[in-house]
Amino acid sequence: MINRRHIRVKVMQSVYAMQQSQSDNIVKEEKFLKNSIQKMYDLYVLNLQLVVEVQKLANKKIALSKKKMLATKEELNPNTKFIDNKLINLLNESVSLEGYTELNQLNFWELDNEYVNIILDELQKSDLYKKYMSTVEDSYHIDKAFVIEFFREIIAPNEKLADYFEDKMISWVDDIPFVNTWIIKSLNKQKPQNPFILGGLYKDSEDKQFASNLFTKTVLHQHKYQDDIIEKTPNWEADRIADIDMIIIKMAITEFLHFPSIPSRVTINEYIELAKDYSTNKSGYFINGVLDKLAKDYLASDKMVKIGRGLL
Structure with missing residues (x-):
């Protein structure tokens, strides 16, 4: 799956x-x-x-x-x-x-x-x-x-x-x-006594909904994140940040602000790995620094609320 x-x-x-x-x-x-x-x-x-x-x-x-x-x-x-x-x-x-x-x-x-x-x-x-x-x-x-x-x-x-x-x-x-x-x-x-049965594409309905929600919320709210990103990247013009890096940062912000059950550290780690695989050699370090600063600010200002113990 x-x-x-x-x-x-x-x-x-x-x-x-x-x-x-x-x-x-x-x-x-x-x-x-x-x-x-x-x-x-x-x-x-x-x-x-x-x-x-x-x-x-x-x-x-x-x-x-x-x-x-x-x-x-x-x-x-x-x-x-x-x-x-x-x-x-x-x-x-x-x-x-x-x-x-x-x-x-x-x-x-x-x-x-x-x-x-x-x-x-x-x-x-x-x-x-x-x-x-x-x-x-x-x-x-x-x-x-x-x-x-x-x-x-x-x-x-x-x-x-x-x-x-x-x-x-x-x-x-x-x-x-x-x-x-x-x-x-x-x-x-696969066990020898069991018929082979195709499993589901998603683990559960929550994962299926996660795909739709992450996409729509990122697209609908991404323009609101621009000022926050610029503030945390003072040495970078917005058009100098790689397109994929910018999308990764905006997706991570979406998870920070709109997915209360996902720990912020999990979000940061996941998008660092995405940057390593799909962007430049230095993108992982860059995105780690930006997301870490954003997470701390959102937490301090109560913009980021996580439900449950150990979710920050």
């Missing part, structure tokens, strides 16, 4: 896109934000489905090899360890995975099956595959460990696949690392 750090990333990107397009249609832009987050779920499902399609292709090739006129002994009696993999079979039998794929018309691997071929070819050439296929032990534990490493070593770092996803949706570039981690966690948690 999506966590609050990545929700903040998506909101930051949406605020930035809204500013760059000079749009003032907040309803339209909020809808775009929600769609962008929902598309992460599509990416998650597509990667899981890719694992299944690779197994299906391997099975198809085995069946074709058996029908060859001069089939070898090995082709007539193939090693079926991969196509019998217990975890992949749970994915293949998953009603929720198949249902979501069909409902949202995620037939990518039918239309672009060359990527299934690319992944299968790379897998079968790998030491990981050769070691797994020669393993005598037949257990769910062995199968699961293999699938996780298959995804981690073969699918996740594949550059052709990453380029393909980027062509399909530009925002997936930033989502891929998060989705990859999400998939590995999902595979790790």
Whole structure:
């Protein structure tokens, strides 16, 4: 499921896109934000489905090899360890995975099956595959460990696949690392006796509402923050502050003033990390200093009110 750090990333990107397009249609832009987050779920499902399609292709090739006129002994009696993999079979039998794929018309691997071929070819050439296929032990534990490493070593770092996803949706570039981690966690948690069921996109309704509220409150109130930011950056002209840094600071102020249940220190730490990942090398230090000063002032003037113990 999506966590609050990545929700903040998506909101930051949406605020930035809204500013760059000079749009003032907040309803339209909020809808775009929600769609962008929902598309992460599509990416998650597509990667899981890719694992299944690779197994299906391997099975198809085995069946074709058996029908060859001069089939070898090995082709007539193939090693079926991969196509019998217990975890992949749970994915293949998953009603929720198949249902979501069909409902949202995620037939990518039918239309672009060359990527299934690319992944299968790379897998079968790998030491990981050769070691797994020669393993005598037949257990769910062995199968699961293999699938996780298959995804981690073969699918996740594949550059052709990453380029393909980027062509399909530009925002997936930033989502891929998060989705990859999400998939590995999902595979790790899967039990052999349970059917595979897709989890929710959000942890709860509060997180879902957090995304909308953070975006709308930042956009609606950001003009009010300008004087406070200028006061805390006396050595900087406003137009010298990087666009992303300014958005990050305004989002953090929004959390200070409009999200009483989020500790101010949590807000500061989260936006420092965002600055490190998405802005300049020195942005983390700059934003830390600005937000620390703002938090102290808001607290002293009672503008910032946090509910509960230890929330400052």
